Amino acid sequence: MKLRLSEKIQQLLNEQLNKELYSAYLYLSFADWYDDYGLRGFANWFVVQASEEKAHAMRIRTYLLDNDVKPVLEPIAAPQKQVSDPANGIELAYEHECFITDSINQIYTESVNEGDYRTKKFLEYYIAEQQEEEITCIDMMDDMKLFGVTPEGLFALDEKYGSRVAASTSAEMPR
Numbered sequence: 001m002k003l004r005l006s007e008k009i010q011q012l013l014n015e016q017l018n019k020e021l022y023s024a025y026l027y028l029s030f031a032d033w034y035d036d037y038g039l040r041g042f043a044n045w046f047v048v049q050a051s052e053e054k055a056h057a058m059r060i061r062t063y064l065l066d067n068d069v070k071p072v073l074e075p076i077a078a079p080q081k082q083v084s085d086p087a088n089g090i091e092l093a094y095e096h097e098c099f100i101t102d103s104i105n106q107i108y109t110e111s112v113n114e115g116d117y118r119t120k121k122f123l124e125y126y127i128a129e130q131q132e133e134e135i136t137c138i139d140m141m142d143d144m145k146l147f148g149v150t151p152e153g154l155f156a157l158d159e160k161y162g163s164r165v166a167a168s169t170s171a172e173m174p175r
């Protein structure tokens, strides 16, 4: 039986699956830094973000399996970025999200070039998601500049980020 997904698309999606799991691992390390620093609301925000990243990975897993491709689970690298202060963690997250956006765009370009419109459609969720995540990071960087410079402002932001809860994704991920 001929597989629908080209070798190249399979490889790129497998790499993306690894990048999403790495993102979860990275954000968990950020959460650890904030928790240790005493900002449990920020830590909560990054724990929730880590769970979203795992959900992104699971979507790719499902897509590969639905197309008769067994995912290849490669080792996940240790987090490469170290948070240095409360604002820095947000900046590093933004930097990382831009990297992920570029990565998604690369797969999208490949799917268009190959005429693989199934994968192109699948990736549209990620294109929208990346835009949302970049905007969220930019908003948080603005928050830090405006309010994070005083203990009272930082306290208020910690309360705000502490209220973030994980979105339910189970309905979208049948496996």
Ligand code: FEO
Residues within 6 Å of the ligand: 020, 023, 052, 053, 056, 097, 100, 133
């Ligand atoms: Fe799954 Fe934040 O990119």
